[in-house]
Amino acid sequence: MKRVLLLLFVSIASVHCFAQQPLSNDKGGTTAKNYYQEIPYEDINGKMIINVTVKGKAYRFLFDTGAPVLIGKEFITIADAIPVQAGQVTDVNEASSAVSILRVPGLTLGNVEFKDIQAPGYLPDFYKCWGVVGSIGSNLLRTSIVQIDSKKHVIILTDQPDKLSLAGKQSIPLILDTIQSDPKIKVILGNNSDMTLGFDTGDNGFLRIPEYYMTGLKKSNVFKLLAKGYGASQVGTSGLEKNNEKYMLTFPVFNVGDVKFKNVIVATSKNNIPGIGAKLLDYGIVTLDFINSKFYFDATTQSLDLNEKQWPFQPGFAGNQLTVGVVWEKGQKLVKLGEQIIDIDGTPFTSVDLCYLINKKAILQGKEKATVTVKSATGELRKVEMQKEFLK
Structure with a gap:
């Protein structure tokens, strides 16, 4: 479901929900036909916030294709949500939390009403940073075609592909799971290899992969190891990941459909859920055709080099x-x-607010070098000069 880039990556990416007994979240939907809605969204540092109407009143929701619909405790009563079964959610770091799975009688996006959608009654505390009461996810979207245009800040929701001028455009298969219609695609790497990734608008980064993906791809010789490190860089719904070994990799070939990305850099995490995030929208329009299981990426250019300089360490967040x-x-x-x-x-950072960090651009964004004052475990202060550089 999420990753928020500070430079620090605060993440809640890819929330999955499971019942104690087998139960799909792909319940309910809309009876609307021939609908077409343009839904504006607010961009808060890569997070997409939309208005959802319940009982005639608009509420703020996160738009997150990497998760099912989620609702917070205070919204359960407002929406007249009915408990269905006990379950659990699993976050980006594969940490699980017990939840109650609910049935929500009605949620309206634009003029399209969705009835009896299932949703875990669960919302992490830091969702308050976006002022939302829930998130709209893949199990609600599964009977629609969804197009996202980041330049216009518009999400189109329709069941009419002709309205989107998709005829003749190249698509790749959209892979949907049976639990919550979580959308996945295969990206093509070098040496006839590929990698399956969830498309997750709740993650404002470009790419995340677990260490086991790196291990599985080693023999294919599709990436280069740039650096090794240690630490924690993701916050999931269940808290900060544990400190672990990190590997910074670059993929010389990384093709999404017919769009060729070069030198895609990513830092692994121990057990996170692999995904491609909302940063992809910086490079073109994405269409998720849930109805026909097709994924379209209409890029502004067909070849993009994402190589960039790197810092020698990354900030993190702990205890304010x-x-x-x-x-x-x-x-x-x-x-x-x-x-x-x-x-x-x-700029002092003696005490910091997580919401400030989440909602602002990366602390070191736009800088090539920086002077950082750090405090040791014994209380000693010292100044550290650091700069970004290309890694080979």
């Missing part, structure tokens, strides 16, 4: 403090994991 979250090999002589970051280029 900005900390050293991940240390790469080139940062080992500069900082120690967990040290508090007090100041960056004259």
Whole structure:
């Protein structure tokens, strides 16, 4: 379901819901026919916020294709949601939480009403940072065609492909699971290899992969190891991931349909759920045809080089403090994991608010070098000079 880039990656990516007994969340839907709705969204640092109407009143929801519909506790009564069964949700770090699975009588997007949609009654505390009462996910969208245009900040919801001028455009298969119609695609790598990834608008990054994906692809020689590190960089619905080894990889070939990406860089996590995030929308329009199981990516250009310079360590967040979250090999002589970051280029960070970090652009965005004041475990302050550089 999510990842929020600070430079720090705060994540709640790809929430999956399972009942204690086998139960699909693909229940309910709309009886509307020949519908076409343009739904505007607010972009908060890569998070897509839409209005959903219940009983004639609009409420803010996160738009998240990497999760089922979720509703918060205070919204359960408002929506007259009815308990169906006990279950659990699993977040980006594959940590699970017990929940009650509910049936929501009615949710309206634009003028299209969806009835009896199943939703876990569960919303992490930091969703308050976006002022939302829930999220709209793949199990509600499964009977529609969804097109997302990030330039216009519009989501189109329809059952009429002709309205989207898709005829003649190249598509690739859209793979849907049987639990919540979670949408997945295969991207093509070098040496006739591929990789299956969930398309997750709840993650504002470009790519996330678990360490076991890296292990499985080693023999195919489709990536290059740029750096090794250690630390934690993702916050899921159940909290911060545990410190683990990290690997920074680059994929020289990474094709989405007929669009060729080069030098796609990603840092692994131990057990996260593989996915491609909303950053893909920076490069073109995405259409998820749930009805015909097709994925379209209409890019602004057919070849894109994503190679970029990297920092020697990444900030993290713990207990209202900005900390050293991940240390790469080139940062080992500069900082120690967990040290508090007090100041960056004259901006103090003695105490930080998670919502501020989530909703603002990455702290180091736009910088090529920085002076960072860190505080050691013994209370000693020191200034560290660091700069970005290309890794080979």
